[in-house]
């Protein structure tokens with residue numbers, strides 16, 4: 095067997111570089127990985143978006159390596175290192191041709207090495223699973239949160255365990271088939287509107303936050319990093335301010351992506367009380383992604399989550415008329431969010447396991 099070699103991609107900023115020329119091959123590895131694990135490619139970043147998405151920024155350093163064997167690219171390791179917060183953490187993404195365990199094993203070792211070199215002590219990642227083993231299955235590994243099981247005898251979980259990673263949490267992966275029935279949306283929206291009462295109004299925008307809401311958008315985004323259930327995953331509050339929102343929107347545009355955002359504004363204080371943001375890649379017509387949804391603690395219990403979600407989903411039919419599927423991931427124990435999603439018609443399609451490894 096020819097030996098594996100690793101090559102760091104240091105020249106991705108130049109679209110004409112030899113490193114950039116490897117991106118279509120990496121993309122194809124990811125496409126094949128998604129077809130194996132999910133049976134579809136909705137979650138694959140479009141090729142034309144990938145190079146931009148792989149570039150680092152003042153907020154996140156991104157390191158990419160390819161594994162080569164006999165001159166062929168057979169695997170990739172991508173690592174994201176937050177720079178303004180979570181400076182112990184590094185997010186890890188691996189892919190290998192045919193999920194080859196020997197290649198992944200080498201990429202896991204490389205990830206440890208790169209993390210140490212960069213003074214990062216916690217490695218973090220997510221892994222998709224189409225199904226869950228039954229409770230009582232001798233191979234079932236349950237998350238410490240008590241919600242969600244994976245089959246620990248499958249090659250990937252077995253590899254994580256071998257390398258000292260720990261399963262910390264699971265998320266439910268669900269999809270809402272679109273267009274959603276308009277009578278259901280209208281009924282849920284009217285009910286939420288009645289519960290919200292006269293103190294809240296809906297505001298919304300697409301791709302660019304109006305200046306008056308920049309700080310409000312940033313404060314909601316900060317709360318997202320602490321208020322969402324994280325089990326025992328080590329995650330600190332993300333540093334988010336108006337500049338970072340503007341930076342996020344610049345990147346969205348550069349990556350040929352877009353978003354719609356609906357927020358509930360508390361009229362007496364002018365505060366943005368809650369929001370939901372749906373994102374999409376412009377190169378794909380059919381899939382879109384339910385990203386953030388949050389209501390600030392002091393505004394909960396007024397059905398604002400349902401209010402903004404029903405409004406945003408209705409708007410999607412206008413701004414993305416070809417859209418067919420809205421993908422989302424929610425912590426298995428997040429009953430408040432899951433209740434809203436189930437009422438909206440989201441269907442469970444699998445789970446995602448959240449893993450962390452602490453380097454000694």
Ligand SMILES: CC(C)(COP(=O)(O)OP(=O)(O)OC[C@H]1O[C@@H](n2cnc3c(N)ncnc32)[C@H](O)[C@@H]1OP(=O)(O)O)[C@@H](O)C(=O)NCCC(=O)NCCS
Pocket residue numbers: 318321322323387388389390393394395396397398399400423424425428430431
């Ligand atoms: C999901 C979420 C937006 C729902 O908030 P909401 O729209 O205010 O929820 P509802 O109005 O439907 O609340 C129904 C009841 O649950 C309570 N509730 C809602 N979210 C709660 C939470 N996270 N913790 C404790 N109680 C909560 C409400 O106070 C209300 O109680 P009441 O009936 O006694 O008045 C909110 O829980 C939240 O922001 N969670 C944190 C962010 C998050 O997890 N987002 C999803 C990421 S995938």
